Amino acid sequence: MFSLFFTSQLPFQRSTLIGNDETRWTSPVPYVLDQSLDSNAKGVILKALDQFRLKSCIDFKPREAEVFYITIQKLDGCYSYVGRRIAGGQVLSIGSGCDTKAIVEHEILRALGFYHEQSRYDRDDYVRLVRDNILQGNEHNFDKVGSDVSTTHGTLYDYWSVMHYSTDAFTNGNGPTIITIDPKFQNIIGQRLEMSYYDVLELNRLYNCNSTISLNWYCGFSNGTMCRMCCSQSNINWEMVKQVSGGPNSDHSGEIGYFLHVGTATGQEGDTAQLETQRMTPQRDCHIQCLQFYYYHSGNESDTLNIWIREFENEQDLTGTRRLMGQITGSQTSHWRLHHVSLNPSKNFQVVFEAQKGAGRSTGGFSVDDINLYETECPHLSLQIDDFQRVLNTSASGSRIYSSRQYSSEGYAYRFAVIFYKTYFGLFMQLLSGDNDDQLEWPCLGRQMTFQMLDQTPSIQQQMTKQWSFITSGEATRTSKNVNYKCVQVFIDENNQMVYGGPLIGYRSFASLDETQDRDFIKGGTAIFTLNFQEATNHLQVHINMQKHNVHHNNYKKYSNSQKNGGKKDRLLPASPTSKMNNVVSPAVPQLRSLAEFSLINLYSQRSQHNNNLLIFKKALEPGSSVPTVVEWGCVCVGARARLCKRQEKSARRREKEKRE
Numbered sequence: 001m002f003s004l005f006f007t008s009q010l011p012f013q014r015s016t017l018i019g020n021d022e023t024r025w026t027s028p029v030p031y032v033l034d035q036s037l038d039s040n041a042k043g044v045i046l047k048a049l050d051q052f053r054l055k056s057c058i059d060f061k062p063r064e065a066e067v068f069y070i071t072i073q074k075l076d077g078c079y080s081y082v083g084r085r086i087a088g089g090q091v092l093s094i095g096s097g098c099d100t101k102a103i104v105e106h107e108i109l110r111a112l113g114f115y116h117e118q119s120r121y122d123r124d125d126y127v128r129l130v131r132d133n134i135l136q137g138n139e140h141n142f143d144k145v146g147s148d149v150s151t152t153h154g155t156l157y158d159y160w161s162v163m164h165y166s167t168d169a170f171t172n173g174n175g176p177t178i179i180t181i182d183p184k185f186q187n188i189i190g191q192r193l194e195m196s197y198y199d200v201l202e203l204n205r206l207y208n209c210n211s212t213i214s215l216n217w218y219c220g221f222s223n224g225t226m227c228r229m230c231c232s233q234s235n236i237n238w239e240m241v242k243q244v245s246g247g248p249n250s251d252h253s254g255e256i257g258y259f260l261h262v263g264t265a266t267g268q269e270g271d272t273a274q275l276e277t278q279r280m281t282p283q284r285d286c287h288i289q290c291l292q293f294y295y296y297h298s299g300n301e302s303d304t305l306n307i308w309i310r311e312f313e314n315e316q317d318l319t320g321t322r323r324l325m326g327q328i329t330g331s332q333t334s335h336w337r338l339h340h341v342s343l344n345p346s347k348n349f350q351v352v353f354e355a356q357k358g359a360g361r362s363t364g365g366f367s368v369d370d371i372n373l374y375e376t377e378c379p380h381l382s383l384q385i386d387d388f389q390r391v392l393n394t395s396a397s398g399s400r401i402y403s404s405r406q407y408s409s410e411g412y413a414y415r416f417a418v419i420f421y422k423t424y425f426g427l428f429m430q431l432l433s434g435d436n437d438d439q440l441e442w443p444c445l446g447r448q449m450t451f452q453m454l455d456q457t458p459s460i461q462q463q464m465t466k467q468w469s470f471i472t473s474g475e476a477t478r479t480s481k482n483v484n485y486k487c488v489q490v491f492i493d494e495n496n497q498m499v500y501g502g503p504l505i506g507y508r509s510f511a512s513l514d515e516t517q518d519r520d521f522i523k524g525g526t527a528i529f530t531l532n533f534q535e536a537t538n539h540l541q542v543h544i545n546m547q548k549h550n551v552h553h554n555n556y557k558k559y560s561n562s563q564k565n566g567g568k569k570d571r572l573l574p575a576s577p578t579s580k581m582n583n584v585v586s587p588a589v590p591q592l593r594s595l596a597e598f599s600l601i602n603l604y605s606q607r608s609q610h611n612n613n614l615l616i617f618k619k620a621l622e623p624g625s626s627v628p629t630v631v632e633w634g635c636v637c638v639g640a641r642a643r644l645c646k647r648q649e650k651s652a653r654r655r656e657k658e659k660r661e
Helices: 039-055 101-112 197-206 388-394 536-548 640-660
Strands: 002-004 029-033 060-062 070-073 078-081 090-094 127-129 178-180 216-219 238-241 259-263 272-276 289-297 304-312 321-329 337-343 348-356 365-374 381-385 400-402 413-420 424-432 447-453 466-471 489-492 498-512 526-535 569-572 592-594 604-610 613-621 628-632 635-637
Touching (some): 039 060, 039 101, 039 447, 039 536, 078 101, 090 101, 101 197, 238 272, 259 272, 289 304, 289 321, 321 337, 424 447, 424 526, 447 498, 466 498
Parallel strands (some): 029 060, 070 090
Antiparallel strands (some): 078 090, 216 365, 238 259, 272 348, 289 365, 304 321, 381 526, 413 424, 489 498, 498 592, 604 613, 628 635
């Protein structure tokens, strides 16, 4: 996170780059997504742009008629010029293997004016180069950028920067090329999660602003402050506490901090306590907000926590109109639990947390902590695993934890799975039989699946979450005529319904146990994973339309449009198991694969009546073969295997009957 210096009134100036003001962009930055980009890259790029809006003061917009704009293309590798340099479409390449959030953020930061972190003129105080280990001909990649042409804007050297080379950058195979002076950061440099806190801090200083583009409100109740929230007074009340006798024993951070709690041990059935945020104004016309918070439920299972929004017509409207957006009730929790609520206010609004006492006896209540409200889409599905490290260490290799069955916005049924392999784990999605299958498009191709391991740092602006995405396609699965195809998975769900499951598709090696020790991936013993299931083409068009109507013209200084030729380009190689990232040997990208080898070629639907249940079967023609195979929910059954599917169904029914007896 090392940037060009631009003349401004910042108090942290180190030096001046004379006559170079014109190399800073004016926000919103115009861009074009070139047709050479594949669908997954486009989706990842749009997600990365949302991160800039969420965390910084820089906005982006689809190009209209601007002379200076960024054209994002799929060329050979990952690279960008430094700063605004070229009129008529400045190229930024997201080549094969470069379509990850971190690499896209890296290249955009280059275009916005950042050098690599280890190029800082003060880098020798923080890292040591092992020049004998640098691959011959690549020594120039480790040159410093002098203080006469650059500045740090007063930010600390950042080992966590997404702009930092890794320890093995351009190695000749004889060992590391970069050694950190502080050894605890040796395995941190070169991280490819996302922008760090100091990356964002310097970006805002570079552009002389400190706001964010999209609405972002956070309250962690630090030092007992209420963040301008108000509480009602009734028979039960919200209180600022550090622990509760019935749980929790600490705030969500695990430290001796504050959180809000409402007890339901006293009062009468139906009593309520309300917690109201300040009034807020949506910043984007898309009317998409996500409310994220952690809660702890130690009361009676009939107690409820209702989440409302109250919208106001104008400043004189003191009452507003309430709408119920979400509700939490049921069994007690033993850990803090993450919860998301999708909101869609179009006017000034406030969020209301309403706790209501139920009918039964209670010894606790509801607790709330670390509230974030932001203007991007909520995760479609979350899977929280408590005591995660113990589960990983004690589970047999191949053990699985599934989410409940969910439905996508299009109506596809699916679920989320985590599979443990002792020292690492995989994340997968699985298509399931559902209520809408005879009305859906099959096979389910062209959908973007985005997996995340959540960094549970309280403020979303400081989170560095691990994320991988892919597009479902026939090419994304391994196909062979000689494999022993697995039969359809049959199980009874939580509603006592027979469900058919296809193959698990995702990342077998999403993260290692060592990786989970970084950041706040595990907090209070808990790990949280999320999955987004989106139709790629529609998502892209909707997102671009949102951007066209949500341009924020901030009062930045306008600069000359005179062309500045030249400028350094940052060139990265794609992220793959044998390639270099950032011209750095990268950790292997998790291999996209299916646990059940299968083909999704020439699928079509056929209805069949069986035991008075309408079942949908998919048929496929194996490439190069005239023998049709039966695919039930994408899982291939051949010959005798098809009969095995029926036996599995009967076995599932029998096991469920034995459980009830």
